[in-house]
Amino acid sequence: MGAGSWGTALAKLLADNQHKVLLYDRAQNTIDEINTQHSNLTKLPNSFLPETVKATTDLVEAVSFSDIIVISVPTKVIRGVLGEIAQVIKTPKLIVNTSKGLEPETHKRVSEVTNEEIPENLLKGFVALTGPSHAEEVIIGLPTLVCSASENIEDAKLIQTLFSNTSYFRVYTLTDLAGAELGGALKNIYAIASGMLDGIGYGDNARAALIARALVEMRKLAIALGAQEETLYGLTGLGDLVVTTSSRHSRNFQAGVKLTQGKNLNETINSIPMVVEGFRTTLAAYEAARELQIETPIIDAVYNVIYLRQEVQTVVKELMMRSLKDEFIPFKMTKEN
Numbered sequence: 531m532g533a534g535s536w537g538t539a540l541a542k543l544l545a546d547n548q549h550k551v552l553l554y555d556r557a558q559n560t561i562d563e564i565n566t567q568h569s570n571l572t573k574l575p576n577s578f579l580p581e582t583v584k585a586t587t588d589l590v591e592a593v594s595f596s597d598i599i600v601i602s603v604p605t606k607v608i609r610g611v612l613g614e615i616a617q618v619i620k621t622p623k624l625i626v627n628t629s630k631g632l633e634p635e636t637h638k639r640v641s642e643v644t645n646e647e648i649p650e651n652l653l654k655g656f657v658a659l660t661g662p663s664h665a666e667e668v669i670i671g672l673p674t675l676v677c678s679a680s681e682n683i684e685d686a687k688l689i690q691t692l693f694s695n696t697s698y699f700r701v702y703t704l705t706d707l708a709g710a711e712l713g714g715a716l717k718n719i720y721a722i723a724s725g726m727l728d729g730i731g732y733g734d735n736a737r738a739a740l741i742a743r744a745l746v747e748m749r750k751l752a753i754a755l756g757a758q759e760e761t762l763y764g765l766t767g768l769g770d771l772v773v774t775t776s777s778r779h780s781r782n783f784q785a786g787v788k789l790t791q792g793k794n795l796n797e798t799i800n801s802i803p804m805v806v807e808g809f810r811t812t813l814a815a816y817e818a819a820r821e822l823q824i825e826t827p828i829i830d831a832v833y834n835v836i837y838l839r840q841e842v843q844t845v846v847k848e849l850m851m852r853s854l855k856d857e858f859i860p861f862k863m864t865k866e867n
């Protein structure tokens with residue numbers, strides 16, 4: 531579901547692994563390009579697909595074709611897409627989500643949204659496939675390691691086997707589904723922050739500091755929202771945090787850079803497409819942190835730029851002016867740390 535950059539890269543991976551793949555998207559031109567040219571160059575340079583990969587705009591065809599439904603649409607539309615699937619699904623399916631984000635207002639993870647939208651008797655299981663992975667690298671076969679996370683270890687193992695190969699894609703299993711989903715979602719906020727620092731001309735020192743402090747902040751919030759601590763130091767937490775705060779492939783990073791450019795912040799924000807997952811997740815995480823009374827200075831800074839239209843320089847200055855404190859108290863995290 532979703533023949534964008536990530537859906538296309540995963541379709542190639544699965545076809546390389548000798549599985550049958552049918553891509554679904556609502557964009558007719560994308561589907562036509564895949565079926566006739568065996569490429570999706572508009573979405574992803576270098577995306578040349580095996581001829582076995584087919585594509586359709588027909589949701590009924592896509593759902594009835596599959597034993598396993600892999601979701602790769604922006605989280606903004608996931609509830610709607612799952613609702614559409616629920617209308618046409620006839621037999622139980624395993625759902626694999628690869629999209630990263632939290633729903634504003636409800637603060638829900640995609641697994642929770644899925645449980646609400648797909649009737650229990652038609653949902654065979656739920657797996658989040660997540661970790662440090664840029665489509666641009668997977669499509670050309672560069673080594674990538676991710677996690678198959680599910681509360682049901684058998685489902686996690688099945689997806690591990692289907693997606694892993696010995697040449698470029700290695701999948702670990704994980705049973706901390708909440709931790710995996712939270713790490714994947716929250717890191718996008720820090721990618722925006724990293725882009726903002728880059729945009730105002732800061733260097734490696736600032737980025738390294740951001741990553742370290744982001745991990746402390748992410749740990750506090752994610753644990754309060756149900757994650758297990760060790761998950762945040764693995765591929766789906768620290769791994770994804772590093773790749774997305776350090777790479778120009780990241781759309782969230784690029785959006786952060788853009789926020790520092792242009793004369794009018796309002797215009798700049800309105801010109802950034804909402805597939806930048808971190809925008810919505812910033813709102814969700816900001817609201818969740820306020821509700822839980824957890825101090826999240828970096829999330830607040832990004833929120834202040836995007837939603838209160840404060841200048842990047844101003845919020846960065848405020849971060850530097852926070853009261854001086856210990857880095858952390860070992861083995862005893864405090865909410866204020």
Ligand SMILES: NC(=O)c1ccc[n+]([C@@H]2O[C@H](COP(=O)([O-])OP(=O)(O)OC[C@H]3O[C@@H](n4cnc5c(N)ncnc54)[C@H](O)[C@@H]3O)[C@@H](O)[C@H]2O)c1
Nearest residue numbers: 532533534535536537555556557602603607629630664665
């Ligand atoms: N791009 C990556 O490297 C990457 C890696 C890991 C995870 N992800 C996650 O995957 C998700 C998708 O990202 P992307 O980069 O592929 O985005 P994208 O913009 O390249 O693709 C999204 C696709 O979804 C389709 N779409 C949108 N609304 C739809 C609807 N209602 N019904 C059917 N199709 C619809 C669009 O037409 C588009 O083809 C995001 O949550 C992102 O965080 C992306």
